[in-house]
Amino acid sequence: MRYLPKSQSDREIMLREIGVRSIDDLFSAIPPEYRLKGDLNIPRAYAESEIVEFFRQRAANSAQGYATFLGAGAYSHYRPVVIDSLISRGEFFTAYTPYQPEIAQGTLQSIFEFQTMICELTGMDVANASMYDGSTGAAEALMMAARITGRSKAAVAATVHPEYREVITTYTRYQGMPMSTFRYAGNGRVDLDTLEMALDDDTAAVLIQSPNFFGTIEDVAALADIVHSKGALLVVSIAEPVSLGIVKPPAEADIISMEAQSFGVPLGFGGPYCGVIATRERFVRQMPGRLVGEARDRNGRRGFVLTLSTREQHIRREKATSNICTNQALIALMCSIFMAVYGREGLKELARQNLAKAHYAAEQFRKSGAKLLFEGAPRFNEFVVQTKTDPYAINDRLLGQQIIGGFPLKKFYSELENASLWCCTETTAKASIDAAAQEVAL
Numbered sequence: 001m002r003y004l005p006k007s008q009s010d011r012e013i014m015l016r017e018i019g020v021r022s023i024d025d026l027f028s029a030i031p032p033e034y035r036l037k038g039d040l041n042i043p044r045a046y047a048e049s050e051i052v053e054f055f056r057q058r059a060a061n062s063a064q065g066y067a068t069f070l071g072a073g074a075y076s077h078y079r080p081v082v083i084d085s086l087i088s089r090g091e092f093f094t095a096y097t098p099y100q101p102e103i104a105q106g107t108l109q110s111i112f113e114f115q116t117m118i119c120e121l122t123g124m125d126v127a128n129a130s131m132y133d134g135s136t137g138a139a140e141a142l143m144m145a146a147r148i149t150g151r152s153k154a155a156v157a158a159t160v161h162p163e164y165r166e167v168i169t170t171y172t173r174y175q176g177m178p179m180s181t182f183r184y185a186g187n188g189r190v191d192l193d194t195l196e197m198a199l200d201d202d203t204a205a206v207l208i209q210s211p212n213f214f215g216t217i218e219d220v221a222a223l224a225d226i227v228h229s230k231g232a233l234l235v236v237s238i239a240e241p242v243s244l245g246i247v248k249p250p251a252e253a254d255i256i257s258m259e260a261q262s263f264g265v266p267l268g269f270g271g272p273y274c275g276v277i278a279t280r281e282r283f284v285r286q287m288p289g290r291l292v293g294e295a296r297d298r299n300g301r302r303g304f305v306l307t308l309s310t311r312e313q314h315i316r317r318e319k320a321t322s323n324i325c326t327n328q329a330l331i332a333l334m335c336s337i338f339m340a341v342y343g344r345e346g347l348k349e350l351a352r353q354n355l356a357k358a359h360y361a362a363e364q365f366r367k368s369g370a371k372l373l374f375e376g377a378p379r380f381n382e383f384v385v386q387t388k389t390d391p392y393a394i395n396d397r398l399l400g401q402q403i404i405g406g407f408p409l410k411k412f413y414s415e416l417e418n419a420s421l422w423c424c425t426e427t428t429a430k431a432s433i434d435a436a437a438q439e440v441a442l
Contacts, residue, residue: 067432068404069361071382071423072213073134073161073239074270075262077350078427083264083337087330097290097327101305107329108304111292114336121244121339122258123251124278129332130289130324131275134259135164138207138237139171140288140322141257141277145205145233146177147286154179154205155198155232157190159212161239162412168207177204188216188374188384190223199230209237210250215358215382215421216374217247224252242425243380245351255279264338265331274331284308288322350426354381357424361433365422368441373419382423384409384416387440391420397439403432405439 006014011023020026027035046054068076087093091106098104098111111129118127131137142154154172156165158181165181172179182198185191190208199206206227210218220236227234233254238244242262250256260274261267279287285308293307342350358381366372371386385406387394395405406422413419424433 066402066404067429069406069422069424069428069432069436070404071215071240071425072407072421073163073259074267075240075242075381075423075425076267076427077242077262077264077425079264079266080338080341082341083334086337087333092330092333095329098306098329101303105304108292108306110333110336111290111329112294112304113340114332115292117336117339118258118260118276118278121241121249122238122256122278123249124253124256125281126284126287126291127276127278128287128289128291129276130328131257131277132324132328133271133273133275134237134239134257134261135161135167135275136171136324137257137259137275137277138164138235139168140324141235141237141255142168142172142179142205142207143175143177143322144277144279144283144286144288145235145255146175148283149204149231149233151202151204151232152177153200153203154207155195155203156181156207157184157195157209157212158182159184159188159190159214159216159218160207160209160237161213164209164237164239184212184214186374187376188212188214189218189377192222192226195223196226199227199232201231203230203232205233205235205255207235207237209239211238211240211243211247211380211382213239213421214374214384215379215423216377217243217379220250221252240380240382242347242351242354245347245349246355247351247380255283260332260335263335265334272328272331274328274335288324290327351380353426354424357381357426357428357433358383358422360430361422361424361428361437364433364437365440368437370440373416381425382421384419384421385440386416386419388418389442390418394420394439394442397442398436401435401439403436405436 095107098107101108114129115127146152154177156168156179169179180198182194183191208218208223210220212218224234235255235257236250236253238258240262241258241260256278258276260276265274277287277289291307292304295303295305297303362372362383365385373384373386391408398405406420409416409419409421
């Protein structure tokens with residue numbers, strides 16, 4: 001009973017206290033057609049040694065050691081070994097929500113330092129350290145804008161990550177917040193005329209992504225002028241924060257929603273990741289999540305406290321302003337260590353390497369006969385190519401060379417036939433790029 005601590009006698013006592021005779025009686029209110037009538041179709045129970053061997057075999061068959069050109073919102077960057085060494089310390093690894101500042105100064109300071117570095121990167125006044133990931137952060141930013149403006153509608157660019165848009169659709173549907181999507185132009189950027197037509201006097205916010213899902217960098221200043229002229233707020237989503245090493249921060253935005261996974265957080269089959277919201281100081285009281293502030297005690301000594309919202313006050317049913325109620329401090333600490341290790345100049349160099357490798361790969365693909373799409377706009381470490389053959393077939397051939405190819409776009413953009421999104425980071429080797437270019441040519 002190592003993993004199921006309630007014994008049969010414990011269960012009988014609980015049923016007796018509830019006032020029912022059996023588990024079946026307990027669930028009798030559930031209609032019969034929705035009740036499980038047999039055993040689950042799962043393997044038998046394994047011994048601990050068998051479980052260890054099971055995962056050892058799966059690890060041996062995994063894609064570890066493969067070169068990858070996948071990006072699309074989750075990026076493979078080198079993680080300095082010091083990250084795991086430091087986060088494994090007991091005071092960080094086992095720490096929970098720092099409600100009591102007198103015994104949680106270390107955790108609070110690490111969150112404060114994270115917030116400070118995020119503000120320096122984004123050009124915003126304040127940042128939180130408590131969002132689940134970039135997709136939920138983007139949805140929360142739109143709801144935050146609705147509270148600030150008193151308006152109810154949201155407009156989202158088609159160049160925002162499609163899965164982000166799916167999450168946002170779920171959030172806004174049950175918030176009674178109509179959401180519209182506006183298209184992109186031939187250069188892979190937001191179509192300014194379409195954006196202007198999408199706005200009205202009830203639009204609370206416009207959400208864009210830069211670099212966007214196609215890897216192109218939006219003209220944030222031009223977009224901000226249009227959005228602000230309609231009295232709405234501009235929300236900018238950043239899925240690849242390494243871009244901020246050389247790309248001008250979107251300082252014209254009112255709210256920035258960022259996925260910080262690139263900063264030392266492992267891909268981990270989709271999570272846990274590190275979402276962030278950064279904004280102007282005047283909007284701070286509508287910002288969801290946890291915020292740490294600096295204070296002084298009666299003797300003038302520096303200290304840190306949770307401020308504005310010190311407990312899970314976002315889960316108060318109809319009074320809630322957010323569904324965020326977790327402590328993301330450990331994941332944020334990974335990002336803080338990453339940023340501290342690289343520093344300002346290191347992050348610039350890292351970004352330059354990403355840019356240079358993506359530029360080289362795009363040129364090699366072009367020489368191999370692929371068509372480079374959206375050439376009229378600047379890009380960072382991702383680009384879109386259109387090939388003569390199905391991208392899935394290309395990827396199947398590349399897997400035989402231990403290379404994971406680009407992301408086929410037809411799944412989300414039916415108009416982009418035989419197009420795929422490719423990403424290069426500092427971990428991408430020249431030999432892998434050259435090999436991929438040869439397969440693209442076939």
